[in-house]
Amino acid sequence: MARNVNLDIALTHLLTRKRQTIVAALGVTIGIGMYIFMNSLMAGFSRYARNEIFKMNPHMKIFREDEISVPLDGHSTEGNTMRVLINPAITTTSKSLLDPQRLLENVRQISFITNAMPQVNVDVFYNKGNSQCKGIANGINIAEADAMFNIGSTILSGSLEALQGNLGGIIIGKGIAEKLNLNLGDNLTISSSRGVLKIMKIVGVFSSGNKNTDESKSYVNIAAAQQLAKQGTTYITDIYANTINSNQALEFAQNVQTITPYKVEAWQTTNSDLLSGDVIRDIMNGTVSMTILLIAAFGIYNIMNMTITQKLNDIAILKATGFNGSDIVGIFLRESIFMGILGTVFGLAIGAICISVLSKVYVGGPIGTFPIYFDAKVFFRGAFFGIGLTALAGYLPARKAANIDPVSIFRK
Amino acid sequence: MSLANTNAQSVVLSARSIGKYFYTPEKLKVLKDVQFDAYKGEFLTLVGKSGSGKSTLLYCLSTMDTDYEGDLFIDGERITGKHPTQLAAIRNHSIGFVFQFHYLLPEFSCLKNVMIPALKLGKYAYKEVEERAYQKLEILGVQDQALKPASKLSGGQQQRVSIARALINDPKIIMCDEPTGNLDSKNTQIVFDIFKQLAQNNAQTIIAVTHDTDFAAASDRTIELADGRIIN
Ligand SMILES: Nc1ncnc2c1ncn2[C@@H]1O[C@H](COP(=O)(O)OP(=O)(O)O)[C@@H](O)[C@H]1O
Numbered sequence: 187m188a189r190n191v192n193l194d195i196a197l198t199h200l201l202t203r204k205r206q207t208i209v210a211a212l213g214v215t216i217g218i219g220m221y222i223f224m225n226s227l228m229a230g231f232s233r234y235a236r237n238e239i240f241k242m243n244p245h246m247k248i249f250r251e252d253e254i255s256v257p258l259d260g261h262s263t264e265g266n267t268m269r270v271l272i273n274p275a276i277t278t279t280s281k282s283l284l285d286p287q288r289l290l291e292n293v294r295q296i297s298f299i300t301n302a303m304p305q306v307n308v309d310v311f312y313n314k315g316n317s318q319c320k321g322i323a324n325g326i327n328i329a330e331a332d333a334m335f336n337i338g339s340t341i342l343s344g345s346l347e348a349l350q351g352n353l354g355g356i357i358i359g360k361g362i363a364e365k366l367n368l369n370l371g372d373n374l375t376i377s378s379s380r381g382v383l384k385i386m387k388i389v390g391v392f393s394s395g396n397k398n399t400d401e402s403k404s405y406v407n408i409a410a411a412q413q414l415a416k417q418g419t420t421y422i423t424d425i426y427a428n429t430i431n432s433n434q435a436l437e438f439a440q441n442v443q444t445i446t447p448y449k450v451e452a453w454q455t456t457n458s459d460l461l462s463g464d465v466i467r468d469i470m471n472g473t474v475s476m477t478i479l480l481i482a483a484f485g486i487y488n489i490m491n492m493t494i495t496q497k498l499n500d501i502a503i504l505k506a507t508g509f510n511g512s513d514i515v516g517i518f519l520r521e522s523i524f525m526g527i528l529g530t531v532f533g534l535a536i537g538a539i540c541i542s543v544l545s546k547v548y549v550g551g552p553i554g555t556f557p558i559y560f561d562a563k564v565f566f567r568g569a570f571f572g573i574g575l576t577a578l579a580g581y582l583p584a585r586k587a588a589n590i591d592p593v594s595i596f597r598k
Numbered sequence: 599m600s601l602a603n604t605n606a607q608s609v610v611l612s613a614r615s616i617g618k619y620f621y622t623p624e625k626l627k628v629l630k631d632v633q634f635d636a637y638k639g640e641f642l643t644l645v646g647k648s649g650s651g652k653s654t655l656l657y658c659l660s661t662m663d664t665d666y667e668g669d670l671f672i673d674g675e676r677i678t679g680k681h682p683t684q685l686a687a688i689r690n691h692s693i694g695f696v697f698q699f700h701y702l703l704p705e706f707s708c709l710k711n712v713m714i715p716a717l718k719l720g721k722y723a724y725k726e727v728e729e730r731a732y733q734k735l736e737i738l739g740v741q742d743q744a745l746k747p748a749s750k751l752s753g754g755q756q757q758r759v760s761i762a763r764a765l766i767n768d769p770k771i772i773m774c775d776e777p778t779g780n781l782d783s784k785n786t787q788i789v790f791d792i793f794k795q796l797a798q799n800n801a802q803t804i805i806a807v808t809h810d811t812d813f814a815a816a817s818d819r820t821i822e823l824a825d826g827r828i829i830n
């Protein structure tokens with residue numbers, strides 16, 4: 187029983203007012219539970235959205251940017267200026283990167299690059315009989331592409347292996363197959379913007395979960411794509427690279443930019459529209475969850491204020507018998523921290539239960555189950571804010587209690 | 599400190615020219631040049647008409663009120679101007695306080711009420727504090743009420759528990775503001791006898807504000823206040 191007398195008094199106060207203690211703690215429980223739930227859902231959704239992005243985007247792309255012609259500056263000769271006016275127009279004649287193999291090797295050697303692969307993208311039409319649809323043939327080494335985008339998991343029928351080294355093979359999106367009524371094993375006529383016609387055999391059908399992609403994209407071997415583009419074997423339009431940390435892609439891209447004149451674009455730049463939505467969502471989520479926590483803390487503040495008003499006599503007695511200001515702060519701070527801890531522990535538990543239940547709930551569509559997941563960081567932050575805010579909420583009334591003048595109480 | 603030297607052995611509390619103002623509703627000087635010494639083992643009573651400043655003086659002596667002029671010495675040490683935390687410590691080990699309205703902590707048992715100042719002092723282990731608290735309750739004849747909640751006792755019993763609480767740290771001085779104001783004559787007699795004994799047997803100094811002329815007459819010495827001044 188030899189315990190701290192301030193703790194002893196605090197616990198007695200809490201136990202003799204169980205109802206009040208529970209109500210105050212319950213406020214914190216609900217606040218923390220909501221905080222955990224909202225933040226886990228947001229974290230889960232962000233992660234889901236990221237994964238969607240990285241299904242199609244590498245951390246960075248290297249490509250040749252279209253160049254626009256600029257007005258030629260006149261030769262100024264002693265005050266006589268001649269200006270040549272030209273209509274601005276795209277002057278790029280070839281989309282090819284020069285000496286792509288060397289660039290690829292150099293990129294692969296950078297320490298933060300985990301993998302890199304070349305691609306040839308060609309605008310094409312898929313034809314069957316009189317039906318036609320427009321799209322992009324993506325010339326890749328299927329094994330490399332699978333390593334980067336996990337294409338294997340999107341295959342509905344056929345296989346990736348069937349494309350490996352098969353110049354006449356093609357894997358098409360589900361949308362194309364439906365529009366043109368094509369099945370695995372059918373032949374498909376492809377015409378490129380360069381006027382090349384090529385008959386290819388469907389060795390696979392994929393579904394990426396994105397309708398646009400499924401209705402336009404196909405995978406072919408690099409060599410096949412080079413033929414469609416009417417180009418030689420050095421023709422490469424893009425280099426895709428992944429890095430050790432997608433969050434640092436912007437810096438990494440800047441770094442890579444120093445070794446090549448071509449455009450190096452990080453995924454954040456490519457998807458800035460999606461990311462600006464992320465920022466708004468984070469702000470909203472932060473505001474709402476902080477508000478919830480503040481309301482919970484305010485509940486503690488109110489109850490502690492009320493307690494202190496009811497206990498003016500007790501505080502005066504304690505001071506008269508030798509308890510100093512920090513003892514009084516200690517007593518009431520312990521009470522609110524205790525309520526905060528009690529509430530927070532149950533709040534974390536409720537948050538965890540919500541997550542484990544919801545993560546099994548199927549919401550349908552390409553999302554599958556609820557994109558909520560258990561993130562230890564969210565729990566740490568919840569515990570920190572829960573206890574920290576209640577401590578602060580308790581400290582203000584406790585300090586008021588410490589400043590009470592016992593004489594003014596005894597005179598009443 | 600010349601005053602302490604004159605009777606260094608026995609002066610426990612010394613008030614030097616204590617003056618005190620209240621500023622509301624208007625500036626009013628309620629204590630004027632109050633000067634006296636209290637000796638070890640002395641049972642001292644403070645009397646005077648209602649409003650003469652007895653309580654105000656006692657609060658200054660108790661170190662709870664620090665807003666006064668003049669100097670206060672306890673055990674030869676100047677108390678005036680000390681930090682509130684130091685004053686709290688002095689109250690804890692050197693001063694026991696008994697109020698007219700017994701002011702026990704209602705959520706705690708009588709025993710715990712008595713123990714709390716000793717737990718704060720931290721001189722004895724919990725078990726010892728408990729034993730000592732029982733002893734004090736026994737001295738006051740309320741040991742059989744020890745485990746009851748303070749609010750379940752009669753007025754006289756509560757007052758005795760609060761005296762036990764004032765005694766728990768064996769303070770040099772026990773201060774009381776009308777300790778018998780709410781008690782019947784039988785309980786008043788009991789409290790008086792206890793104070794008498796504490797002064798005689800334990801050499802503790804009692805400073806009690808009272809209305810009761812018999813009570814005052816039977817004490818060792820009486821100081822009379824009128825209009826904030828000692829007149830006797
Ligand atoms: N808080 C206060 N503010 C203003 N005047 C006060 C206050 N407390 C007491 N007084 C005044 O001080 C004087 C002395 O009061 P008090 O010490 O309580 O007298 P006693 O205890 O002798 O009856 C009275 O005139 C009273 O009205």
Ligand SMILES: [Mg+2]
Nearest residue numbers: 652653654775
């Ligand atoms: Mg009075």
